[in-house]
Amino acid sequence: MILAVIEHDRGSIAAAAFEGVTAAARLAAQHDDTVEALTIGESADALVEDLAKYGVDAVHQAHHDLLGDYGPEAWGEVVAQAVDRLHPTAVVATGTDRGNEILAQAAARLDVPMIANCIEFTLGDTFDVTRVRWGGSLLEHARVDASPVLFTVAHHAIDARPAQSAGAAEPRPFNPELDPSLARTVVADRVERVAGITLSTAPVVVGGGRGVGSAEGFASLQELAELLGGVVGCSRAVTNNGWRNHTDQVGQTGTRIAPDVYFACGISGAIQHWVGAMASKNIVAINTDPNANMV
Amino acid sequence: MKILVCVKRVPAPGARINITADEQAVDTAFLGFTTSPHEECALEAAVQLVEAGGGEVTVLTLGPAEAEEQLRYAASVGATNAVLLATDGSDWDPQRTARAITKAVVDLEAADGPFDLILFGNESADSGGFQVGIRVAHALGRPMVNGAKGINVADGMAEVWREADAGREVYRLQLPAVVGVKEGINLPRYPTMKGRLASKKVQVATTRPTADPGGQQMVRLRAPAEQASKTVVLGSGVDAAPAVVDLLESLGVLK
Ligand SMILES: Cc1cc2nc3c(=O)[nH]c(=O)nc-3n(C[C@H](O)[C@H](O)[C@H](O)COP(=O)(O)OP(=O)(O)OC[C@H]3O[C@@H](n4cnc5c(N)ncnc54)[C@H](O)[C@@H]3O)c2cc1C
Ligand SMILES: Nc1ncnc2c1ncn2[C@@H]1O[C@H](COP(=O)(O)O)[C@@H](O)[C@H]1O
Numbered sequence A: 001m002i003l004a005v006i007e008h009d010r011g012s013i014a015a016a017a018f019e020g021v022t023a024a025a026r027l028a029a030q031h032d033d034t035v036e037a038l039t040i041g042e043s044a045d046a047l048v049e050d051l052a053k054y055g056v057d058a059v060h061q062a063h064h065d066l067l068g069d070y071g072p073e074a075w076g077e078v079v080a081q082a083v084d085r086l087h088p089t090a091v092v093a094t095g096t097d098r099g100n101e102i103l104a105q106a107a108a109r110l111d112v113p114m115i116a117n118c119i120e121f122t123l124g125d126t127f128d129v130t131r132v133r134w135g136g137s138l139l140e141h142a143r144v145d146a147s148p149v150l151f152t153v154a155h156h157a158i159d160a161r162p163a164q165s166a167g168a169a170e171p172r173p174f175n176p177e178l179d180p181s182l183a184r185t186v187v188a189d190r191v192e193r194v195a196g197i198t199l200s201t202a203p204v205v206v207g208g209g210r211g212v213g214s215a216e217g218f219a220s221l222q223e224l225a226e227l228l229g230g231v232v233g234c235s236r237a238v239t240n241n242g243w244r245n246h247t248d249q250v251g252q253t254g255t256r257i258a259p260d261v262y263f264a265c266g267i268s269g270a271i272q273h274w275v276g277a278m279a280s281k282n283i284v285a286i287n288t289d290p291n292a293n294m295v
Numbered sequence B: 001m002k003i004l005v006c007v008k009r010v011p012a013p014g015a016r017i018n019i020t021a022d023e024q025a026v027d028t029a030f031l032g033f034t035t036s037p038h039e040e041c042a043l044e045a046a047v048q049l050v051e052a053g054g055g056e057v058t059v060l061t062l063g064p065a066e067a068e069e070q071l072r073y074a075a076s077v078g079a080t081n082a083v084l085l086a087t088d089g090s091d092w093d094p095q096r097t098a099r100a101i102t103k104a105v106v107d108l109e110a111a112d113g114p115f116d117l118i119l120f121g122n123e124s125a126d127s128g129g130f131q132v133g134i135r136v137a138h139a140l141g142r143p144m145v146n147g148a149k150g151i152n153v154a155d156g157m158a159e160v161w162r163e164a165d166a167g168r169e170v171y172r173l174q175l176p177a178v179v180g181v182k183e184g185i186n187l188p189r190y191p192t193m194k195g196r197l198a199s200k201k202v203q204v205a206t207t208r209p210t211a212d213p214g215g216q217q218m219v220r221l222r223a224p225a226e227q228a229s230k231t232v233v234l235g236s237g238v239d240a241a242p243a244v245v246d247l248l249e250s251l252g253v254l255k
Helices: A016-031 A042-052 A070-088 A097-110 A178-186 A217-227 A234-238 A271-277 B037-053 B063-075 B094-112 B132-140 B193-201 B237-249
Strands: A001-006 A033-041 A058-062 A088-095 A114-123 A128-132 A138-143 A148-154 A170-174 A189-192 A204-208 A229-236 A259-263 A281-287 B002-006 B007-013 B032-035 B056-063 B081-085 B118-123 B143-146 B148-152 B159-162 B168-175 B177-181 B205-206 B216-224
Touching: A001 A016, A001 A097, A001 B168, A016 A088, A016 A114, A016 A148, A033 A042, A033 A070, A033 B132, A033 B143, A042 A058, A058 A070, A070 A097, A070 B032, A070 B143, A088 A097, A088 A114, A088 B032, A097 A114, A097 B132, A097 B216, A114 A138, A128 A148, A170 B148, A178 A259, A178 B168, A178 B237, A204 A217, A217 A229, A217 A259, A234 B007, A281 B237, B002 B037, B002 B094, B007 B063, B032 B037, B032 B063, B037 B056, B037 B118, B037 B148, B037 B177, B056 B063, B056 B094, B063 B193, B063 B205, B081 B094, B094 B132, B118 B132, B118 B159, B132 B143, B132 B177, B159 B177, B168 B177
Parallel strands: A001 A033, A001 A088, A033 A058, A058 A170, A088 A148, A114 A148, A204 A229, A204 A259, A259 A281, B002 B056, B002 B118, B056 B081, B081 B205, B118 B177, B143 B177
Antiparallel strands: A114 A128, A128 A138, A138 B216, A189 B168, B007 B032, B148 B159, B159 B168
């Protein structure tokens, strides 16, 4: 059995979670195995039907007073106990911030490896994966000797795909035993986001790099972005200079963008920037150097 | 307050990452080295907390002897103690790295008292395992939250917040605690001349760590397939403007 750990926020499933379920189904297909899912907290009980569409046979529904909101340690402990009781051959989640955090917490408890951000995976005598390094600029083939295998599938690496012939999924109660001390890392407070277009979803991004020359130089980029219904982005050279906030940074340690058009003004196109921008459908590079990598 | 920051020495590639002929490592023949941006920010956060509330910052790395460069850099921007867990420079898997760091923390704390806070980067720049800090925290029995974009310490508690899809999540951790930091939490300072001079005098406590390997073994590295793309030169200076307008119209972004 392959166990998919479902990321959700107080009951709303993360769209990314279906990528992990799809990965689980792919791995199961290699061995004619079954896929089951684990949802954590009562708020996620309603997800059974959605998960069934992806070929999940059973949904283990973890219930406990400590699972009202997200908590990395409590969630990791639930996954670890699910491994002990359900004996999956592999456990998979999507490689989002939370997905990686939950599986790392579980792996720490089980003292087994956790392979982050895989794009290919084959389970044989050993578990053979290709995983991304450097935020996607480099690939690593790795061999994993562990039972069970815990891994995440890199976000956006595979498309979430419902199963061709899906039946119903059976909800099954799962009652973990959680030490009250695990409450120590449950979300204590929240500040909800105000709706609006964000860098990661904007259809147009007007990006500026060191070549923009100053914080003031961004005024015209801002104007263009507003005219086109887009947002401003920037390189790390710009954030390091204090010209823009880090929330505007595109790249390995910033935001990944996928706009219809990315204007790259005075950006050389270092690989760590490029990995964040390469999903752009069109790039208009403005640069004094015709040999710049961005061009 | 005593804070430990764990940083990793990584190459700083430019336009592309080249791999050695045996496919076992990044070809660093023409590269400089740095620490991950997340870890630079973790260090800056530690230095700011100590500046505000007193105490000292210790920086630790597991890596080759040359990683002393990253420790000295950390000292030049405010760390007072430096610890090198010296390896032969080979790639240590995350479990092995975490075991060695855990053991070092236990030894350091036995000698000099506990760290109130241990800071990691959200993920290492080169291998991106997203786990070493979480493993160390679990082994030490301390609370851990990754991805922090803000840390305040008061009355024995660390208030940590991070960005999530739905907005900001706030966590309140009792010290001693462990936090993984993301770039953007602050703007790291550059070393001053005084800082640079002081960093030369810092003693680097070096030990040779031993730890059992974990179950993840690198077989080889390879470059991702190049995306096929087409480059069209639209022109130079203002002469390019009509062509850009045409392009934007054809893409439907001009409304
Ligand atoms: C681990 C790691 C992670 C990193 N993560 C990121 C990241 O997330 N995002 C990121 O952006 N970087 C990241 N970096 C930094 C990255 O390596 C580069 O240093 C950075 O992207 C360079 O920014 P830049 O292109 O603005 O500056 P430069 O490389 O200095 O390029 C400036 C460009 O502007 C052009 N120019 C100059 N004047 C003009 C003009 N008048 N008109 C037009 N063009 C002009 C120049 O020809 C040049 O191409 C990371 C680095 C490391 C080591
Ligand atoms: N060799 C190392 N030496 C010191 N700290 C490390 C090392 N490897 C990883 N870390 C720390 O652990 C964090 C997470 O690493 P990783 O699990 O590899 O993504 C990094 O951001 C560092 O703070």
